[in-house]
Amino acid sequence: MDLQIALLLGQDGITNGAIYALLSLALVLVFAVTRVIFIPQGEFVAFGALTLASFQAGKTPGTLWLLIGAGVAVALIDLSVALRAGHVRRIPRIVAWNLVYPAAAAALIFLVKPNEMPLLAQIVLSLALVVPLGPLTYRLAYQPLAEASVLVLLIVSVAVHLALVGLGLLFFGAEGSRTPAFSDGSIVIGSLTVTGQTLWVLGASLMLIVVLAVFFERTIYGKALRATAMNRTGARLMGISTVMAGKLSFLLASLIGAFSGILIAPITTIYYDTGFLIGLKGFVGAIVGALSSYPLAAAGALLVGLLESYSSFWASAFKEVIVFTLIIPVLVWLSLTTRHVEEEE
Amino acid sequence: MMDAISPVLEVEDLCVSYGKVEALHHANIKVGAGQIVTVIGPNGAGKTTMLSAVMGLLPRSQGRIRFNGTDVGDAEVGVMVGYGVTLVPESRALFAEMSVEDNLLLGAFNRYRAGNRDQEQTKDEVFGIFPRLKERRNQYAGTLSGGERQMLALARALMAKPKVLMLDEPSLGLAPLIVREIFRVISSLKDTGVGILLVEQNARAALQVADYAYVLETGEIALEGLSKRLIDDPKVVESYLGLGGKQ
Numbered sequence: 106m107d108l109q110i111a112l113l114l115g116q117d118g119i120t121n122g123a124i125y126a127l128l129s130l131a132l133v134l135v136f137a138v139t140r141v142i143f144i145p146q147g148e149f150v151a152f153g154a155l156t157l158a159s160f161q162a163g164k165t166p167g168t169l170w171l172l173i174g175a176g177v178a179v180a181l182i183d184l185s186v187a188l189r190a191g192h193v194r195r196i197p198r199i200v201a202w203n204l205v206y207p208a209a210a211a212a213l214i215f216l217v218k219p220n221e222m223p224l225l226a227q228i229v230l231s232l233a234l235v236v237p238l239g240p241l242t243y244r245l246a247y248q249p250l251a252e253a254s255v256l257v258l259l260i261v262s263v264a265v266h267l268a269l270v271g272l273g274l275l276f277f278g279a280e281g282s283r284t285p286a287f288s289d290g291s292i293v294i295g296s297l298t299v300t301g302q303t304l305w306v307l308g309a310s311l312m313l314i315v316v317l318a319v320f321f322e323r324t325i326y327g328k329a330l331r332a333t334a335m336n337r338t339g340a341r342l343m344g345i346s347t348v349m350a351g352k353l354s355f356l357l358a359s360l361i362g363a364f365s366g367i368l369i370a371p372i373t374t375i376y377y378d379t380g381f382l383i384g385l386k387g388f389v390g391a392i393v394g395a396l397s398s399y400p401l402a403a404a405g406a407l408l409v410g411l412l413e414s415y416s417s418f419w420a421s422a423f424k425e426v427i428v429f430t431l432i433i434p435v436l437v438w439l440s441l442t443t444r445h446v447e448e449e450e
Numbered sequence: 451m452m453d454a455i456s457p458v459l460e461v462e463d464l465c466v467s468y469g470k471v472e473a474l475h476h477a478n479i480k481v482g483a484g485q486i487v488t489v490i491g492p493n494g495a496g497k498t499t500m501l502s503a504v505m506g507l508l509p510r511s512q513g514r515i516r517f518n519g520t521d522v523g524d525a526e527v528g529v530m531v532g533y534g535v536t537l538v539p540e541s542r543a544l545f546a547e548m549s550v551e552d553n554l555l556l557g558a559f560n561r562y563r564a565g566n567r568d569q570e571q572t573k574d575e576v577f578g579i580f581p582r583l584k585e586r587r588n589q590y591a592g593t594l595s596g597g598e599r600q601m602l603a604l605a606r607a608l609m610a611k612p613k614v615l616m617l618d619e620p621s622l623g624l625a626p627l628i629v630r631e632i633f634r635v636i637s638s639l640k641d642t643g644v645g646i647l648l649v650e651q652n653a654r655a656a657l658q659v660a661d662y663a664y665v666l667e668t669g670e671i672a673l674e675g676l677s678k679r680l681i682d683d684p685k686v687v688e689s690y691l692g693l694g695g696k697q
Contacts, residue, residue, distance in 0.1 A: 344560030
């Protein structure tokens with residue numbers, strides 16, 4: 106291997122690592138706030154990329170129907186709960202978010218021609234369809250079991266993952282899609298050519314990380330999420346509802362997932378089930394951070410990206426094996442160094 | 451005497467069960483605005499259970515809670531916070547890896563959500579009561595001493611501008627000097643009009659600061675009366691104040 110190849114592999118590794126880092130942050134966030142190991146994270150990556158690809162192909166993405174269906178389901182549940190408890194004041198809100206919003210999104214998509222719109226508008230539209238699926242998923246699958254053990258929540262995650270992969274196949278077919286790059290140009294640094302999309306991925310990931318950091322450090326809602334992660338009872342006593350914190354963390358996770366998918370769609374072909382592997386690599390990063398430290402998780406995810414890229418050169422058949430084996434020494438280290446904490450009831 | 455002030459919090463006939471075991475039988479308690487009411491009793495008598503049930507952290511199997519005369523139904527903790535009921539639990543439940551200031555800010559979370567933006571002013575008032583916390587404002591809550599943590603827990607509760615403040619064992623594990631300081635603050639809060647429900651094992655300190663007292667034994671209210679009367683009651687002296695007599 107000469108320097109040229111090493112730099113090229115490094116560039117690939119960092120680009121993928123940046124995406125894994127975003128996903129690992131989302132996984133740490135969701136776990137810290139809700140104790141859910143969010144396996145379906147990867148499906149949001151695929152949904153984001155494939156929804157954008159559908160728009161560009163002039164098709165109506167199936168995620169629109171999922172949004173409408175999930176919205177109706179949540180509206181029915183929440184309305185019956187609200188009516189039984191006599192909370193009439195909550196009804197307008199429930200109707201607005203779960204029925205009016207998906208209907209408005211559908212109307213907009215049928216009125217405008219998304220395939221003729223500029224890329225930025227297509228991206229916004231894709232996010233508008235996919236991101237609300239996060240909180241809707243939380244409401245349908247996890248909220249009724251919020252007090253269950255980590256293991257039960259993990260099993261639910263596997264089920265949600267399988268359901269969403271199936272829906273992905275139904276919506277987008279078995280064919281993969283790739284979207285055009287955000288911009289064409291590239292920069293030459295010495296002997297290394299950096300493509301425009303690489304810069305987009307790195308820049309956008311970095312920006313999103315900064316935005317998240319500001320959200321958690323400076324805003325009261327970000328602090329409320331951290332508070333819920335630190336002391337659930339304490340947070341509830343301040344009026345921070347566990348349900349609100351759960352929905353907010355799922356909203357951020359689906360935003361991060363869908364946005365990551367849109368970023369990498371021009372680099373890799375995305376299939377309906379590609380998200381799972383990408384999400385798992387984010388998960389390896391999150392494990393390096395012991396599912397609790399954001400900086401360590403991001404660093405771990407970058408390491409995963411680099412390891413993957415270099416091992417694809419030396420031992421490409423064992424690429425995934427090498428990456429996922431990373432989890433073993435980390436787990437051994439964690440189990441030797443951390444005090445075992447009984448799961449709180 | 452109790453009926454002179456219309457109570458802000460009324461607990462009527464409250465029962466709480468853990469499975470088949472009933473931890474609280476038909477408890478009746480009233481707290482008036484600007485009044486300190488204490489519930490004393492031995493370990494395991496159901497004091498914490500009662501506070502948790504009033505707060506909506508535990509389901510109530512029977513009975514009624516009224517806030518300012520309105521039945522709150524089966525309101526859970528978020529709704530109770532909305533009414534202006536705040537609980538400082540025995541564990542303090544601080545946010546350890548957050549600064550003192552952020553802990554205080556989150557104490558006002560519910561008011562912030564309701565559209566109030568007077569957090570800075572409330573914080574200054576709270577710092578006025580606890581100058582020590584002002585010095586430590588940028589320190590993580592987890593690095594504070596036991597006494598400072600209790601002060602922060604109390605200060606954070608005050609950030610919510612509660613109408614009813616429920617304190618679970620505020621003196622637990624604290625040095626006598628700090629206990630005195632905490633009780634001085636509690637008794638000074640009376641003037642702000644907040645109704646205080648104080649649960650304590652330190653019966654002497656509680657009776658000295660309270661207006662009215664209940665004695666809870668194995669889930670039932672065994673005795674109630676004006677604090678100054680109970681403090682001389684032979685049964686109370688024997689069971690809870692020990693042989694040391696008045697200090």
